[in-house]
Amino acid sequence: MTGAHDLRIRVMRPDEIALAADWAAAEGWNPGLDDAACFVTVDPDGFFIGELDGALAATISCVNYDERFAFLGFYIVRRDVRGRGHGLRMWNAAIAHAPGRTIGLDGVVAQQENYRKSGFQLAYANIRYGGTVVARPAPPAGIVPLADVPFATVEADDATVFPAPRVPFLRAWISARGHIGRALVRRQPCCLGRDPPMPERPQDRPAGGRRPRRRRGRVRGAARGEWRGRSLSRRPKCQ
Secondary structure (H helix, E strand, O other): OOOOOOOEEEEOOHHHHHHHHHHHHHOOOOOOOOOHHHHOOOOHHHEEEEEEOOEEEEEEEEEEOOOOEEEEEEEEEOHHHOOOOHHHHHHHHHHHOOOOOEEEEOOOHHHHHHHHHOOOOOOOOOOOOOOOOOOOOOOOOOEEEHHHOOHHHHHHHHOOOOOOOOHHHHHHHHHOOOOOOEEEOOOOOOOOOOOOOOOOOHHHOOOOOOOOOOOOOOOOOHHHOEEOOEEOOOOOOOO
16 A cells, blocks of 8 residues: 555565564553564454555554454554645554454553544553562462463453454463463362252152151251251362
8 A cells, every 4th residue: 555655555474563562662662572473363464564665654453353342553653754634544554453353552642532523432541560579589489371271261361351362462472472371270168158959869858748847047067967967969169
C-alpha cells in the first residue's frame, strides 16, 4: 500500500518485530524481554510497518486472537515525520485487518480523544510502577515456577482475565529465553460441603418397606467418614 507522500505499508518480517519493540521501549513503554517472538505466534500477519524512501517510518499491530477479539499496539510514528497523515494511514490499515471484531488497546492519554473519534470507549485505567525489586532469600510458601503448573491450569486462569484464547502465546512466553514466571498455588479445602447421596441399602428400610426420611446437614466427623450417623466411604484428608 502506498500514498500519503509515498508511505509504503506492508506486513513486518519476523525479525522486524523486535525493532518495533525497541521503538516502544524508546517511547517509555515497557515491552517485555524477548516478547516479540511470542507475539508473532498468534497472528504473524497482524504487524505492519510503514516505510518512507525505504526507511522505517511507522509501526502498528492489530493481532487477531479469534473471530471476536483483536488487540492493537505498537502504534508509533517516527518523530521527524509526525503530523503528515502517516499515523492515520497506519491506523486504518490495522483496523482493516480485524473486521467485525472488538479491538482492545492501551490508550496513550494524549491520544484518547482520537481513539474516541474512532469509536473506542474507555474501559478502565491502569497504573504502572517502576523501581528496583529486592529479591527475597527464598520464595514465600505456595510460590512455584510457572512451568511446573499444568498448562491446562494456566490456560484456564488466563481465560478469567483475557477475552480470547491465546494458547500459542502462553506456551511461547513461558518457555522464552530470559522469561521468569511464577504462580501462587492455593490449596482448596476438601472437607467442606456435603457428600452426594449414598446408594440405599436393604437394611436401611424399615419392615414396612417405607423409606425413612433423610436428615441432611453439615459434614460431621469427616475424618471418620460420618454424616449424621450414616456410614460413608472414607474421604481423603485435606493436604
